[in-house]
Amino acid sequence: MTLSRIGLGTMGIEEPDTISTALEVGYRHLDTAQIYGNEAVVGEGLARSSVPREDVTVATKVWADSLTPDDVRRTTRESLERLDLESIDLLYVHRPIETYDPERTLPAFDALSDEGVIGGVGLSNFTVDELERAADVLEHPIAAHQVEYHPLFQPGELLEHARENGYPLVAYSPLANGRAGEIDAVVSVAEKHNTTPEAICLAWLAEKDGIVPIPKASSREHLEANLKALEVELESEDRRRIDGIDETEELFPE
Template sequence: MQLPPIGLGTMGIEDAETIATALECGYRHLDTAQVYGNEDVVGEGLARSTVPREDVVVATKVWADSLAPGSVRETTAESLERLGLDGIDLLYVHRPIEAYEPDRTLPAFDELCDEGTIGGVGLSNFSVAELETAADVLEAPIAAHQVEYHPLFQPVDVLEHARENEYPLVAYSPLANGRAGEIDAVVDIARRRETSPEAVCLVWLAAKDGVVTIPKASSREHLEANLEALELELDVDELERIDAVERTEELFPE
């Protein structure tokens, strides 16, 4: 699946106007989830926008307690109603826990894909072993894999799997959940580049082949700043400095 280098993570966004503003600023990838409780907000923002529906990738996720086959179909229909859409471009298994059983869950996603209800099957928060199992079960190719990825948590193994299998890795919480300004290497590079630590994190991720990212932003200022960050280019030494940051802080474990 072709995804823009930066999309909008919507967890915690409760104002439809934020979604409409993001689309006006140039965002073309909106990421939500059933468990966020704001699919209706995303749908309303999309409806308010003049951006054609076909120009926007809308992604949502089926939560872990709804991954039995019947629940997948039922809750996807509910997501469509809340979003006000006829189809979802990218539907994720949110986490491979609770009701998730590969041999039962994933065929339900395949059926939705075959019917045209969804455009692609995504996985989220999977290990490499879980990705391999899913790939063996799915008829559809893995359309994307979404994981936490920022300087304090760098799951390089799943990135390599994405590259080897030619699907995008979608990095959530790219700004380390507000901690970008606490990472010494990032702060030092930002000072020398006369930019923000947040911009440095986004550029560092964007420089990685096969990675796209979905930072959350609510104000027009921050929405625009995240897009403008792509105008910055870090040199190899700077990228390697961030790669070398100690990777111990998974902020959203299972």
């Protein structure tokens, strides 16, 4: 499975037209989750779009209270119904907590993949040790790992693991949950390139080998701006300034 350079994070999106507009302007990767409560919105937006289904990667996540084998199968079926799809391209374990048990949970994901119900098995918010354990249990390779990643929180060990094992790191909250304009190094680089701090965050992430940012946007203006950010070409000095931010702030801890 190959992901496009940028996807759409849909948490909080409540209008199907936002999804169809995103597809119209060029997005081909939609990321939702059972706990977001908007899988039906994503599915309706996809149905309204003229973009062929096979051109779009649709990802959702099984929440932590539904990771027993029976619940994985039941909630995945419910996700399919809400999305109005025959299959899900990428299904994540949302967080390895609560009912998560690698020896029981992950074979259920493998089985769904074997049956063609899902395409790839994804993991989200795992540590390196948890990734290693999952890789030992899974019959299928890890298709993606989704984590918080932005200038204020740069889990380099997770990126290294993704690169070493050949799967993409999908970066959620890439704009630091609306705080991009408060980060001095990012603001300085944005002024240098006559663009926005948000564009710099996305350009910085997208230039990193193996990272796929999934910013949320609702208006056509912001949807287009986030895509256009991929055209920004950072210099090595710019990248070093942002890489070197010594503040570490995880905005969405467990």
